[in-house]
Structure formats: structure tokens, C-alpha cells
Amino acid sequence: MRLVKLNRVINSIADAGLVLWRQKSTEEAEAEERTPVELCNELLSTQGEASGTAIARKIATAYAAMRVEEQSEFFHNLRHEFHLDPEEVVQAAENYKASRDDKDLRALVSAAEPRRQELIRRLNMAPNGTAFLVGMRRDLLGHLEENSELEAVDDDFVHILSSWFNRGFLTLERIDWNTPASVLEKLIEYETVHAMRGWDDLRRRLSDDRRCFAFFHSALPGEPLIFVEVALVQGLSAQIDPIIADDREHLNPDEADTAIFYSINACHKGLSGISFGDFLIKQVVVELKQELPQLEAFSTLSPVPRFIRWTEAMARGSDEQVLKEAAVEALELLSDPHWPDDENVRQRLEPLIMQLAAHYFFNAKRGVYPYDPVARFHLRNGARLERINWLGDLSDKGVDQSAGLMVNYLYDPKDIETNHERYIKNHHIAAAANVTALAEQGA
Amino acid sequence: MRLVKLNRVINSIADAGLVLWRQKSTEEAEAEERTPVELCNELLSTQGEASGTAIARKIATAYAAMRVEEQSEFFHNLRHEFHLDPEEVVQAAENYKASRDDKDLRALVSAAEPRRQELIRRLNMAPNGTAFLVGMRRDLLGHLEENSELEAVDDDFVHILSSWFNRGFLTLERIDWNTPASVLEKLIEYETVHAMRGWDDLRRRLSDDRRCFAFFHSALPGEPLIFVEVALVQGLSAQIDPIIADDREHLNPDEADTAIFYSINACHKGLSGISFGDFLIKQVVVELKQELPQLEAFSTLSPVPRFIRWTEAMARGSDEQVLKEAAVEALELLSDPHWPDDENVRQRLEPLIMQLAAHYFFNAKRGVYPYDPVARFHLRNGARLERINWLGDLSDKGVDQSAGLMVNYLYDPKDIETNHERYIKNHHIAAAANVTALAEQGA
């Protein structure tokens, strides 16, 4: 069974539609001058069904050539020209309410779906259509910041991409040094948590006491969607440097008892909000347990990316005087860039920071959930806040954002579901005894 | 890059959720007793997002065990319990009409989408979820015949499956004798146009003067969705027997000038109505032209499956007396099973049948389009009715349904688009001069 190279074929079909398969008349040449909106309307017509590939390719080509302002105009057209008509929806709903008739139901459902949804689905027929659409959404997110009315367009992208990138369609693949270079270079590009320092660093992160897994989708071949880097170690890692240093120690993987998830990266801005991270970690836990049955613990080693920002806010004006004073003093001490070298400062800072961190994790909220985005992600997944590590990451970024703290979120298979349920229902933050004690001590 | 066996992993995750990862308490054991509808509601809850795989699997397992009546009940529940509320839609539409606010828009779009749509999407998380859903739709179609109100449920299946089986997600693969047996046996199973007579017949149909292409979808690995069988020949074939006979002649593929598409089979009842056939033929034309540039013509050799049925209707009572008489006489002659052996009968029958056929193709309609389903498919695709072949298929089925006729629909790349447009706009039937002449002669 040989896979026909699809893009070649799709391009041929599109070419054929345009060039080989008919002689261009004058009218047709004029037709070529159609605007993107006209092309979109044509794609949505009944005729568009058959010649969809050719029209979709034309739109993709036109889009690729647009300047930013033209993109903006295009998205506004999607917003207004390919929208739904609320009056029509009201009428259709009234009709259906009265008749309870299937035909009226169909009319209602159809009227209440913005036309751009079907447009997006048909654009997928263009060569590399899915990549084209994911890129278009990335652009759209850029425009969104200034044009909140485009959110309605984004809602439809999210709706369709969520359906297409449904977990059931993702494949988990292990990435190692035998992976094609064309895929590996993307890890270098997409790794932002602990940036890669070139191919030698990458190679170390793929050596035999490391694991790397990614989700792929068949419509984006060779494109990781999200990947996780795992270190096989002994005991729970408290610091990032022993994991990613150039001269780190190597461990025989059979001697490891713990898997540390030390970096998770979503790769495509155009897919942001389409969640697959939770599923990834759990699948990787199962996969690792199969390969290395002796593994006893599965945990992250994560940054606390909003900690300094929050501490600054506390210093500016917390209601709690103790908290405010601690924040002020901590920031004062941290303001000296050489603080990690000064034993005295470190000794003074440690209890301050640890207390602030305990408060941060249990009391700082966005709505009813933790303020910290990494905590939100892992706690929602069913992990437990296992340990807060003082001096876990002394890189510039680690100090600037997290005051050097790193956190272990532990995935204990037997508690995942309970933790998740209590988090969703009661916003309960699962934590190890030592962390809870720290929080109580601070209270 | 190694592909982790996903179903194994998904099963492990599901198992883990149920068995390994927690100790079952009494409450949980009771929870196991939940009805399918309760499970569906749970899957749609916020919590269901995280433990979706486990719940989806439970529903799949429960569904697999249902008797036909239980299935029927389940589908009715989908119809009524996971429907939309028209009053809510009216209200939401009114709100949005007044406010033109994005939040109200979102509420409207959400209210107007039957809840079962999201349910279907989440069920895809089950192991082999897509196969499970395609099978469920197959069952649903069975129930539909007696329960037309289930059409609303089917509409949602069609809506979602159309999006998932979007052309942009299909891959064209060539099938030959090096294809795994597990795929090949499906061709034997799914071939219904000219049924296969076992593995030897299959092997002949995959020899080097034959081609076979199929569409696949990554979520149904090893499952052809639709496949086409092609014979490489010299000149336009008029009869099926020289193509599929056990002792047919073999042709050096380099000497072929014509590709005959002699059998197209959709494989999954659960995907009926999700069209990919048109795209398939055009892609295969491009593919064949690449491999064998000397090919000059691409044509089907197709049955006329409703011809006898229509002729019988004409005989029972056509308005046109000439037509009625011709039909009566033709059926009379055909009623002798040995007619093909009688030279005299054949000579009398030929002009009768050919005239009836010309009438059939140009005047017999379902709505504004041809009554013949095969003609509808190929003419809509842009093919031309090239030739009607007397004594094209003398198999029992060929005689019983098509009076032995076979038809060539010719795909001429340079005319495809024009033909398609004229068919859609004016219901024009593209035909070769000789066929048109035949029709006019009969008029």
C-alpha cells in the first residue's frame, strides 16, 4: 500500500482546474480578478463543492499575499459578510417552536450557524489546507487584540479546530535521535520553557536517560502540536540545572525511579485554546510505565511564572500588612542581582519567599481558581502540589519571574481522578502535607 | 520517531481511570450502574473533559451490548434528551438581535446547536472512537426507516462526520498485491458492483495492468473508505467480461491508452451521504496521468441499475404510447432467460433497448436531474455520457437490472469543469454526438 503524495496530487488537481483542464475564455480571465470575498462566496455555492480545491487554493494564494491591513479587512468581512442573520434565526426558531418539524429544525440549526463555519471547512480543501487555516488563526489572534469584534470569528475557528483536533484524532509519537532532522529542528524552534542551545543541547535532551513525546495530527505531517520533555532520574528533582546542564550526569535508565516532566511546549499559536496538554501527560505516564515498570513517581519540575508579578502587586498594596511587608522586603533583597551569591541574603530570603509562595499558591486567585497558570493547568489535570523548591532555577528568567523557585506537581495515578473532581467541584488544591503545613504556618 | 500504539495507550488510560488508578469505593461501584443517558450527561459535564476517555469507553461498551430495542431507545434519548430548546433559541436570538453583543452571539450559537453534537465529538475519545461512531450511525440508519423523527439525530451525525471526513483529511493510497492482507480482505468484502470470486480473482484485479486506489482516514487505519478499480486497456471498453474474466488477456501497461474505471465501491454504510467519490476519480486521473503519460482517455464502464425498473414503469403506464409499446415488447422479449443466445431476438431487442435507454438517460428524471443514480453521480462530476454499450454485461445481475447495458462516462479533463457547471446551472446532460443522435432519432 503506497501513500500517494497528496499535496502533489491536490496541487495537480488545482492546477488542472485552472490551467490544463480548460481553455481560458475572456470571461474566465475576468473571473480571475475576483476579490477574496467573491471567491469565498463562490466556494460556498453548490458549484464550489466540485471545484473546491481550485477555489480554495486561489483564496489561500490571495491570503498569503495580503498585507496586514488587507488581512484585517478580510477578517472583518468574515465577521460581517459570512455571519448569521439574527432575524432569520428568530424566525426559524419561532417556526420550529410552532411546528416541531424536522425540516424547520434543520433550517433553524443552519440559520444559527455563521456561514463562515462552512467556509472554514471548505478552505481545508486547499493544498496543505489545515496548515493554512492554523496560520490564518494565528494571524487572527494578532488582530484580535485591537479588534475585539473579531472574537466572533475566532469562536468559529475554535469550534472547528476543536472538532478536528479532537483527542481521538491525535497520535502520540516518541521523538528521539532517530527522528528526522526536519522534525527535530522544530523542537529547537518551539522550546520556550528552557530554550535549547542548539543541536548539541537537543541531542543531550534525547539521550537514553531522557524521553520526549509529542502529539501529531495526520493533516500536519511532521509538525509536533505539543511536546513534553522527560528526565529519568532518582528521586524528585528540585533544580532544573542538573537536568539541562551541558555536563549533566548520565543515568542508566534502568536505575531511574522517577520521571520528571521538565518542559511542556505547545507549538502552534494558531491552535492556542485547543487543549491537548492534559491528555498528553497522562498518556506519557502510561507509556513510560509500560516501558520502565520500575518507575515509581511521575512529577513535573515547573516554573512559577507569575510569582514576581504577584509579589510586586502585594508590595504595592496588599490588604494584609504582614504580607505586604514580606513582599516589600523580599523584593528589596531580590533587587540586588548578586543575591544568590550572598549566603546571608539567601538565608534571610528563603523563609520570606517560601511563605509568600505558600500564600501565592493557596490564596492568589483568578476567579475561584489559582492565579498561577501552571498551577491551574496541573491541578485541573489532577496533579498534587508536591513540593516548592527554593533555588530551583537561577537562570535570569527563573529569577526574574519565579524568584528562582521551581515546583513539583506530582501525578499519582491513583489520586488523579479524585484530585480533578475536587478541584472542579470545590476548587480544592491538592497538596502534600509539607506544603500544606507551610501554608498553615504562614497563616 | 516511533508511533506509540494509540489504542493500547487509550485503553490503558481508560483502564487506569477505572481500575488501576483508584480504589473503587461503594459509591463508585454504584456509579458503575449508571444508565447510558446518565453517562452521556456526565461526559458532557465539565468534569467529563478530563476523564473523557474512561466515560466514552463505558458508553461504547454499554452500546455494544445493546439489543436492537435498546439501541432504539438510546437513539430516541439522543433525539429528545440531547436536543436543543427552541424557546431558548428564540430568547437567545432575540437577545442577540437587540444587543449585537458577542456574548449573546455565543449564547445563541450554543443554544442552537443540539447538545448531541458535542456528545458525538466527545464520544470520539473512546478507543477506536471514530470506528465506534461510524458503526453507530450505520445502526441509526437502520432505525431511521421506521422512525423518521430520528432524522434530526442523523443530521447531526452527518454534520460532524462531514467535517471530520473533509477531503483535506483523506489520503489517497494505491492498493496492490503488496498491501497487507488485512486490508485486501476488505476489498473482497466491500466489492458489490462486480463481486469478487475469492483471492485469485482479487489477485487478478491487482495485477500490473490493473490499478486500485482508495481513500483512507487516519482515524480508521487499514479501513478503505471508498475504492476504485481501474483496468488499463486499449480503446474504450464496451463489455465487463473481458475485464474481469478469470482467463482475461493480460496487457503490458505501457501499451495501454485508456483507463477504465470499472468498479467504485463505498465501504461504510455509516459514512453514506458523506461524499468523496467525485474527488477520488479526479485524483486518480491525475495520479494515472503522472505514472502513465501515454494514457489518452479516462472513462468508466458503468451499469444502468434502474433501467429495468424504469422500463417496467413505462410498460405499466407511460403517457407516450410509443414508449409504452416499446417497453412492453422489450420486457416481453427479455422475459425469456435464453434471449442472449437467440440471434433473432437479439437483433430485434437491440434497437428497442437502445432507444429506450436514450430516452431513459435524457428524459427520465428525479426532480430536475437524471433518474439513474450512476448517471447523476458521474454527470454531476463533470463526465460526459460517451457511449451506451449493447450486451455489455450478461451476468444475471447485469441482465436483471440493466438489460445487459453498460455505459461509458468519459472524464475529459478539459471539459470537466464546464460540464459540471452546465449540469448544476441548467441540468444539462453532456453527451457524445452518437448518444445525442440516438436520443434525437428516438424523439
Add this chain to the structure above:
Amino acid sequence: MRLVKLNRVINSIADAGLVLWRQKSTEEAEAEERTPVELCNELLSTQGEASGTAIARKIATAYAAMRVEEQSEFFHNLRHEFHLDPEEVVQAAENYKASRDDKDLRALVSAAEPRRQELIRRLNMAPNGTAFLVGMRRDLLGHLEENSELEAVDDDFVHILSSWFNRGFLTLERIDWNTPASVLEKLIEYETVHAMRGWDDLRRRLSDDRRCFAFFHSALPGEPLIFVEVALVQGLSAQIDPIIADDREHLNPDEADTAIFYSINACHKGLSGISFGDFLIKQVVVELKQELPQLEAFSTLSPVPRFIRWTEAMARGSDEQVLKEAAVEALELLSDPHWPDDENVRQRLEPLIMQLAAHYFFNAKRGVYPYDPVARFHLRNGARLERINWLGDLSDKGVDQSAGLMVNYLYDPKDIETNHERYIKNHHIAAAANVTALAEQGA
């Protein structure tokens, strides 16, 4: 990394050498008329090194067109024209004996190697060269029966093929229903121990309570060299029918405790005498143990293919009167084709046959090793004669050759090496206590 289709390229190179890459002069056209022997000499010349592919292909083409007598002539030419010169060897050996010089050593080694060895190696450059040579050896074996002087040619084939099909170059592959049909059809063709009854039988032998493994060599892609069929069962199987019957019972493979090797087939006559069977079984034992750790026993279920022949010889004239009488009576009873249906006959036959069999295994010899070829193979491998099964195979072949007996040779990993060593050193036949007892009882 894409594999370039080598045969296409090799053919292109060969074509190029002949057709494209030069203009043929008259002299060259004459050269085309060269005899196979002339071509072989040319291939062995220094020039042949560079244009080897073209010349080798010419020889292959010429060989393919030879009638049997021409083949015979060709092999005789290999025997005499591409031989070594004993006088030259004597001289070279004398020279080296005197000088002990490396140059003289090289001359000696070269002189003592028949020229056809290098010829065979260079013929491998032809497209599909290895398959061509394996086929040539198959033909040679046919001629050998009447021309024993060709054995010298065969020795060189064996020498080179043994080196090329060295165990280190073989790959073990599991064959199942996902294997390409082009490979599977070869199993049907090559299975001679328990012949396959078509594709349905094959499919049953590849179901999930069966295993099949084969050795492959990269130069014969898609060609199994030897394969073994394994049944996963509970307890040691005594009969073949429950294993291969159309309506046999299916076992969940996780419940199996025993792997029965019930058929081993070497596939290519042209590779006979190049042994890989011993290695195969041991590798498969390791492989099965990895996949199914619960397996406790690995055993064959084997025929006794020379038993009747030997019994007949005993009946004709054994020195031992008891043995002779038992043989005569047994053959007498077996001569009624309905004996298996007659309870009385079976009761009388069983002790007779079992005693004869015990004698056969322990006392019938070819040289110092067992007369039975299957016993020689497995005992040499380190297996133990575990059990002799009365009424193990009541097929025609089973009755005609083995009097219905089947034997279990047990591969017990912990004893394999010791058994092998004692077999080689002392010709000891490892056997289970019950078999030994049977033999002693008969003594």
C-alpha cells in the same frame, strides 16, 4: 532517507551500458554474439569490474533462455573451464613453503580457489542477482543427481552462499495478517509439512493464538527463507488435527502456557544445505518468551517421516527376530486402510508401534546419529525427545509415512546447550523418562 528502487537503477545502469550510453558499432554488435562462457571470462577480466552489471545481466538473460541440456553444458563449463589448476597449486604451495613470503601466500590462496567462486560473486551484480544465483543452484542440484562431477561446482555455491547467508545477515520477522499478500502467498506455496488449504486456512494459522516467524535476507526482499508456525496452547499437544482443523477452538493467547512449533519449512531448494533452522527456533523461543512471559514450555509437534520405511526394512530382514516379527505384524495390520476405525486393531497396534518407535529412535542410525532426519535436526539443536504420541496424525501422509505417530521435541532453555554438547560428543539422545522407559521396556 528514501530507498532508491535498486533494481530499477541496476537495470537502468545495465541498459545504459548496453543501449543509451554508447552507439553500437558493428564490432560491438558481433560482440553481442558472445557465448555464455566468453561472457563469464569477460566478467572475470579486470575490465569486468567496471561494466560488471551489464555483463552479469547478459549472462543472467542468456541463462534464463537455456534449455536443460544447455544448462548442463553451462555447468560442465563451470566445472572445467572455471576450475583450478592442481599443478599450479602444487607449484604455488611449494613456492610458499620455501619462501614463506606473503606474495607467494597470496598466489597460493588465489591458485587454490576455483575461478568460478569469483565468477559467482560477480554474477551477484546482475539485477536481482542473488535470486538469480539461488535459482541457478536449484537447477544445479537437479543436474547433480546424474552428474556427480558437478559436485565440485556445488561446493563453491555452498561455500559462497553460506558466507552470504551467514546468520549475522538474517533478519527475523513476524508474519501475521498485516503482512503483504505477496509474502503471504509464499507461505501457502512453501508449506509442505501440513499443506495449506488456501487463504482461509492461512488466515486461521495467523490468528491471534498463532505465531509465525520467518528469516529474511535483504538481498531477497519479500522472500521468506525458512518459517516456523507456532500454536499457543495449554499443555503439550499430542495431535496435529486440533491445531490445524478448520473448526479448531480458539484460545485467548494470555491463557496459553505452551508454544507448539508444528511446522518448519525451508523455502528455497537453492539454499538447501545452508542451515538456519537451528538458529530460527532458538530466536523464536526468546521472542515468544519476551512477548508472553507466562509461557512455560516450548516444544515441537513433529512427524516421524522415515518410520514406515524403516519398519518395512525391518520386516524384510532384521537381525533381531522379535523386531522383525513386530514389524511384520504391524505392517500387516496397517495395510488395512480402515485400521484407525477398528478399536480392536488399534488396541493391538498401539503397543507394537510404540515399541517399534522406541527402537527406531534409539537404535536406528545413519552413521552415529539417528536415522530419522527430524530427530537428527532437533536433537542436534539441543532439544529432548519428550513424548511419542500414538494417533497423532491420521492424515493420509501421516499414516503412510509415520504410522500416525507424532513426536514432541522439547526445547528447555536450561538444557539446550548440555543436550547439544552430549549429542555432538557422545551421540547421546536426550529423552524424557517415559520415552527412555519405553525403550528399555522394549529392550
Add this chain to the structure above:
Amino acid sequence: MRLVKLNRVINSIADAGLVLWRQKSTEEAEAEERTPVELCNELLSTQGEASGTAIARKIATAYAAMRVEEQSEFFHNLRHEFHLDPEEVVQAAENYKASRDDKDLRALVSAAEPRRQELIRRLNMAPNGTAFLVGMRRDLLGHLEENSELEAVDDDFVHILSSWFNRGFLTLERIDWNTPASVLEKLIEYETVHAMRGWDDLRRRLSDDRRCFAFFHSALPGEPLIFVEVALVQGLSAQIDPIIADDREHLNPDEADTAIFYSINACHKGLSGISFGDFLIKQVVVELKQELPQLEAFSTLSPVPRFIRWTEAMARGSDEQVLKEAAVEALELLSDPHWPDDENVRQRLEPLIMQLAAHYFFNAKRGVYPYDPVARFHLRNGARLERINWLGDLSDKGVDQSAGLMVNYLYDPKDIETNHERYIKNHHIAAAANVTALAEQGA
């Protein structure tokens, strides 16, 4: 058909032989103490056939632990203990001369083959046996420089490796950016003609206007044996820098009319003398012509690595006064490292160097063939000396070895065979008219 991971299995078999499959007795423990020579003898014994994998692995392990002096001793043992006995050969040859008997022939052939040949073949059974043997030969070549008597051992390695790495067993694979990184890093390691400057350089050399092909052997998976780098360009390249510079221009491959082979690298010292380079270039020509039919010329861009060495010899004392003076003056001018920057010097040097080069290519010999090793290789292959390029390579190495010259050897398919034959028969140097003219002008 799934490939069982062979090394895992082989290791398991070896492990099994040693650990699992028997209980070690005291004697056996002592046996473990056997010397490498004893183990080699054991491997050659009849018993070794069956337990070969385990013994071969022991020898490989022992060898890996040897210090250089121990290696030397081991190779001397191979030379003397696993040699042939000339007296025995004489006797065997005499016997055969007298008897012309097949049995005596067999004895002769066997006696005249050093025992280490069979030893080498059996060592291939070790896990990764072929890689082990290729590495052993690399070591042997190191010892050879000081111990010429080891050449006899090397002869046997060459004999066997030539047979195993027979062209018919090699596969040509295209290497590009989709190749696994584990293979690509070897290109960086093995490229010595124009060394790679890291992964970015490699990526440029694999971009779409470049091609790279390598030979692989199934027993050395992922290990290129020899690879060629090709630039697709317009017209015959005269300089290396425009091909490998970081900021080189990119060409649409469809616009190229010429393929320049600018670097050929053999990868394994242990395979030196086993030639596959000639075959590689011709296969790649065929492959490129298939992919890009518009290519009109296939040529190398090669260094002249012995040119300065030869010029120095000429300056020291050529018989021809004119030549000597030219050499002296050229070296004088070249001695200023800034000569390429001085227009006047360049103008004076160019005619001197070009004349010397013409003399060098046509008159400097090693035996009857050219002194220049690159010229020997390509002329023997049938290429033509097409052009000598002044200022072709101004890198340090290019200036130091080749005085900056680069040469095009043109592979014209229609002349390859004739050129090769004339080279072999008459030592004729095929050259383009301009080069011949240059040589005559200098005469």
C-alpha cells in the same frame, strides 16, 4: 510483517546461552577464563556451530577490552595459529593432481584456505557482528604499518568483506533533511573533502538544489558506507566556494542543467580497499537523470591533492630543465601567503600553474597510471578530464595541496565505457580538447 529487533534477540540468545539457559557449574566458571585464542578455536569446532552466537559475543567482548599490545598479540595469533599449513596444501594438491577426485579437491580447497577465514565468518554471529569486524579491520590496518606480516590476515579480511559488501548487497538511499538525525550526524563526522561547519552547513547541503546519496548495507543499519554530495547548478562549476559558502545563492532545481559531484567520502576505514565508489557515481547519474530529465551534464569538481607535493619534487630535481624552472618559480610565488590578493602575482602564476598541471595530469605517473589518486579514480571509472580551473579553491587546504586548482571530471554516459576500456587497455587519459591543447602547448 514486523521486524523483530535483531540485536535485542541476538543478545538475548547470547545471554541465554550464558546465563539463563543453564546453571553454571564450577567447570563452566573456569571455562569462562578461556583465552581469546581458545575461544576462537572453540568457535571453529563443530560445537561452535550451534552455540556460535554466545562464543562470538565472548570474543567480541574480550576484544573490546584489549589494549593495543593485546590486539597486536591477537592479530599475530590470527596470523600464525589460524593460518594454513603449506605442507598440507602441497600434499593435498599432489593428491588431487593424481586422483582428480572430488573428495581430494574438497580437501585441497579446504587446506588452502587459512582457517581465520571461517573464523571471521563465524565472528559475524556476534551481536552487531559486522560492525565489530569492520572495526577490527580498522585496528588491524593500524598495526599493519609496523607489522607487514599481518598483511596475510588483512588479505583474508579483504577477501571476506569484499564478498559481503558485494555491490549486489548495497542499497542506494537518498539522504535529505527528512533523514534521521542519527544518520545525518555521521555525514558531519565523515565529510573530510570539504569539512562541514556544523548543522547549519549540513542543512544547506541538503536543501532542494542539492542532492546527497549514500550506499548502505543491511548489516550496518543507519551507517552510510560512502556518500556523494551533489550541487544542481547552471553550467560547469569552476570554483568550490559558490557551492558551499554560507550565503550561496539558491537555484530552483528545475532550472539546473548540470549536476556537480563536489564531495565523495568513504566512511569506514575498516572497509578501505573494498571499492564501491565507481558504482555509486554511475547509479547516482541514473537516479538524477530520472528525477530531473533536463540535466545535461554530470561532472565532478575535484581537488588535485598531490599537485604541490609533485611540484616540489619537480623543483628539487626534474630532468627537464623547463619544468624544473617553472616549478621553482611557481613555488617561490606561492610561498607568499598573500599571493591570491596580488593581481600581478596571479597573472604571472596562472600560466605557470596551468602548464605544470597539464604536465602533471598527462605525464606524472605511478606505474602506468596517473600519479594523482583522484584522477586515477575518475579516469578509471570512464570520466573525462574536462577542465582545469585556476583559483578553484582558495581555502588553506586547497592552496596548500592543490595550488588552488580544481578539476572537472565529466561523466558522459555515452563515452564512459569506451573511456574505461581505453584507460585499462592503453592507459589512455580521456581529456577535453582544451586540456589536451594546454598539454601540447606546454610540450
